[in-house]
């Protein structure tokens with residue numbers, strides 16, 4: 001692949017007033033039982049920017065992403081070392097509950113996973129479990145989230161229909177709406193477009209551009225074009241190690257590591 | 270061509286298709302045969318066929334409905350000889366209702382139109398030739414074809430009076446008796462504690478007065494019909510007078526239209542479904558048993574579902590995987606294979622004696638002390654039956670729920686947790702609704718097993734004849750302590766404990782049919798609910 005595919009404008013990091021180490025990963029190592037999946041990762045994600053994780057399958061992108069909201073706590077026999085901080089506070093801080101962490105860090109999965117409930121109930125799920133019962137508040141949150149997810153016009157007349165009747169692309173945008181309904185600060189996306197057709201993919205990418213104004217976004221992607229199109233910074237992983245992390249422009253135009261160069265030009269992966 | 274047929278490397282799987290399908294066919298044939306047998310025999314109970322008068326070569330004359338036709342056990346297989354069984358009725362005269370006749374000895378068989386069938390309150394049916402009847406005013410009417418309608422209305426009047434008497438005896442006198450019982454206990458208690466007894470004694474006297482008045486009323490009602498009777502002649506020419514009050518139904522089996530037969534069929538079916546049993550349960554209806562079975566099954570389901578679901582949630586969602594969990598799983602699965610009578614013994618030993626005994630000690634000590642130690646909960650009853658069967662079917666629900674929970678896509682669970690839901694919120698809002706159809710499948714299986722179970726119930730509260738229903742209009746409406754009747758036990762009792770097994774046989778089939786229908790209905794109901802849920806939780810497309 002030609003690095004010049006990153007023609008899409010890469011916003012210079014300086015444009016933001018947000019802090020540069022909004023998410024700070026320090027010497028982070030992670031084990032599934034005896035298997036080491038991450039090895040001494042250090043990386044800072046700036047506020048209100050899009051960071052893409054790229055790398056061959058099994059290199060630990062999802063593992064790192066799922067550590068950011070401690071979804072991996074569900075797996076038996078895991079262990080970690082080092083630390084991850086969000087806005088200056090460790091996510092392993094005993095004073096922070098996992099639940100409140102997850103409320104601040106929304107997540108969109110590779111396979112869209114709407115609940116077998118109505119569209120409305122899906123979107124306001126996070127608010128409901130937080131105890132919000134005020135119908136007006138819920139209605140408003142539902143509309144804003146669906147608008148932000150660019151789904152409102154398509155579903156506004158059938159909010160009470162089952163979410164399982166939507167198309168694949170709509171379902172994934174619904175999952176995005178659901179993830180942002182309780183206004184998290186960070187949005188994690190694990191290959192959100194891998195099951196979608198190009199048109200649906202285009203819509204989601206546009207969406208990511210818009211969401212960036214409010215959320216810090218970390219996206220795992222298999223498509224180098226996508227990383228180039230949507231992200232400001234790109235991290236390249238290989239076998240559990242962070243090989244190179246820089247602005248997307250730099251990674252795709254002028255990588256400093258030979259492995260990165262080889263990967264993005266399609267010579268391995 | 271030859272090359273193809275000689276190709277030995279091709280897999281030779283085809284014979285197994287036939288072999289396996291044979292298994293299916295054998296199984297299906299057996300089930301279909303069983304159902305056909307039960308259907309045929311069950312429904313023929315209500316059908317009134319023509320009734321022959323048969324002359325035998327030794328001069329005997331029989332009049333009765335043919336009940337069986339079979340090869341004589343002493344005849345050689347190469348030249349089978351047959352014999353027939355006739356239900357001639359009039360057990361008080363003949364000693365038995367049924368007579369065998371060698372088919373070779375039958376010299377004449379005809380169907381005289383005046384032959385009459387009578388269903389009676391006692392001593393089984395009667396097949397006779399009517400002579401005359403006396404109506405309730407004492408008017409004697411010689412029987413002719415035209416007077417049959419008059420007879421029918423007399424029979425109906427007799428039924429009305431029986432119903433009236435029943436209302437007085439069972440309901441009003443029953444209520445007075447219950448009050449009297451309570452007052453006597455009060456009296457004994459008061460005497461024991463040397464408290465004043467005058468008020469209680471006047472109360473008892475008032476109740477006794479009421480009791481006597483009701484008895485008198487009952488006698489008066491009975492007297493309205495005392496004159497009515499029917500004079501008949503049996504096949505041997507003996508004349509008998511039958512009080513009208515004992516006649517349930519009269520029909521002319523050789524002189525009625527198909528329509529009459531159909532309406533007789535439905536009238537008997539209605540009696541079977543909605544009336545109470547007579548004659549040691551071999552005749553009349555099954556309403557108390559149907560009701561008891563339904564109520565017990567419903568309570569069993571209501572008890573087993575929450576326990577099973579909660580246990581399964583713990584096992585699947587909270588318990589840490591390990592040796593203990595595996596042992597528990599194995600035990601639960603093996604529990605499903607424990608013979609049901611073992612649960613009956615456990616129910617009797619633990620629920621009835623230990624739990625029931627303690628409840629009596631704690632809450633009904635007065636009752637025990639002043640009522641000759643008559644237990645309330647310390648004896649078999651609806652509650653213990655439901656609990657015993659709930660325990661027996663618990664593994665079914667647990668296994669089904671566990672499977673349903675684990676079948677919920679992982680993505681849904683993760684989505685909920687990622688949205689900041691706690692584990693319990695995820696279970697309550699996502700996992701349980703999504704696994705509701707699977708849980709219901711388990712409940713259906715549990716119901717199907719519980720509704721047909723007899724052995725354990727015999728130990729913990731099912732009886733041959735219960736004077737009252739477990740749910741009625743007397744406070745507290747739901748009588749968990751009462752013994753009740755059950756269709757499965759009814760079948761056992763009719764078929765194997767009845768003194769007159771010939772008379773009981775048709776009812777065994779009819780009751781079996783009813784039990785099958787009941788279980789199918791319960792299942793259909795639950796399946797409908799499950800499908801509704803499924804439709805709600807499964808979307809149109811993906």
Ligand SMILES: Nc1ncnc2c1ncn2[C@@H]1O[C@H](COP(=O)(O)OP(=O)(O)O)[C@@H](O)[C@H]1O
Nearest residue numbers: 032035037056057058059060061062063064075
């Ligand atoms: N739940 C798990 N248990 C054990 N090993 C896992 C688990 N999830 C992932 N792994 C392993 O960790 C490594 C990294 O996986 P993952 O983060 O999913 O890779 P990627 O998303 O980059 O394809 C892989 O070798 C994978 O086999």
Ligand SMILES: [Mg+2]
Nearest residue numbers: 061062063220
């Ligand atoms: Mg992955």
